Amino acid sequence: MKYYLYTIGMFLTSFAATLVSIFVVGRIIYATFGKPSDFVLFLVIVPVFFVALLGSMRLYAKYIHLSCPECGSKLKMDNRPGTPVTYHCEKCNYLYRTSMTIGSR
Numbered sequence: 001m002k003y004y005l006y007t008i009g010m011f012l013t014s015f016a017a018t019l020v021s022i023f024v025v026g027r028i029i030y031a032t033f034g035k036p037s038d039f040v041l042f043l044v045i046v047p048v049f050f051v052a053l054l055g056s057m058r059l060y061a062k063y064i065h066l067s068c069p070e071c072g073s074k075l076k077m078d079n080r081p082g083t084p085v086t087y088h089c090e091k092c093n094y095l096y097r098t099s100m101t102i103g104s105r
Contacts, residue, residue, distance in 0.1 A: 007077075007085050007100055010060045017056035021048050070094050 025048045029036055066075045068089040075087040075094075085098045 006064075006066055007079075007098060009064075010057060013060050014053050014056040018049055018052040021052035068092060068094050 022045055025044060026041070029041070029044060061077055061079075066077075066087060067073065068075050068091070071089060071092045071094070073089055073091045075089055075096075078086045078088065079102050081102055083101065085100045085102060087096045087098075088094065
């Protein structure tokens with residue numbers, strides 16, 4: 001259960017960071033240039049969305065860790081697209097495979 005909550009927490013944190021980033025960038029654009037065209041907003045918001053989403057997921061995975069139930073060391077998360085999210089321990093080779101799949105191949 002804690003693995004499931006950890007994975008959900010990562011995605012919720014990433015989603016919240018993405019929304020906050022888009023809001024802040026939008027407010028800066030409106031304050032600086034007034035009302036820009038929709039195309040300009042699209043060109044600015046799309047890169048901000050992906051940078052914030054991927055950056056926050058990377059930071060979450062780097063600084064918030066689960067510990068191995070067998071040996072207590074840090075578990076690494078493997079979240080390749082199209083495969084179930086797995087957690088593994090490099091010390092004792094403990095492996096936990098969730099039923100959550102991220103994206104597709």
